[in-house]
Amino acid sequence: MFRAPDGTLDDSQTLASAVVVALGTDRLASPDDVLPDPDSTDRAGWWGDLDAAELFGGWPIGTRLWLLKRAKIVGPEDPEGATIARVEQYIREALQPFIDMRIATSFDVEATRVGVNRIDAYVVIYRGPKTPVELRFQVLWDEIVRT
Numbered sequence: 001m002f003r004a005p006d007g008t009l010d011d012s013q014t015l016a017s018a019v020v021v022a023l024g025t026d027r028l029a030s031p032d033d034v035l036p037d038p039d040s041t042d043r044a045g046w047w048g049d050l051d052a053a054e055l056f057g058g059w060p061i062g063t064r065l066w067l068l069k070r071a072k073i074v075g076p077e078d079p080e081g082a083t084i085a086r087v088e089q090y091i092r093e094a095l096q097p098f099i100d101m102r103i104a105t106s107f108d109v110e111a112t113r114v115g116v117n118r119i120d121a122y123v124v125i126y127r128g129p130k131t132p133v134e135l136r137f138q139v140l141w142d143e144i145v146r147t
Contacts, residue, residue, distance in 0.1 A: 019098070021061065024060060024064050028045025068087065091111070121136070
């Protein structure tokens with residue numbers, strides 16, 4: 001944690017760290033999700049999420065962005081939808097518990113394609129009258145199947 005100019009603790013770093021964990025951790029895939037490796041049945045996720053709500057009032061941590069690690073970046077004409085829209089959807093899903101638990105009041109998510117195999121995501125978390133927390137993420141496609 002850092003100190004603000006007035007000497008108080010700046011808790012924006014705490015929220016930023018929690019958001020980084022939420023977006024940098026693999027969430028359990030839904031039973032109907034298409035897994036990136038057709039030969040695997042591993043739906044990822046964290047074992048601690050199994051009883052998170054009952055044990056400590058928590059929620060499933062992470063994002064399903066990992067499902068896109070071998071996906072091509074496609075437009076809205078694709079049967080699964082535009083990759084950028086899916087990135088935004090997965091990020092919103094990971095951040096919604098912050099609203100539900102009243103840790104934040106709202107958030108904005110904007111994903112943009114940058115180059116052939118990269119999508120950047122810009123996230124702003126609002127906390128009522130407090131200064132918003134702004135974060136940028138790079139979602140990289142390292143395993144794109146090249147034709």
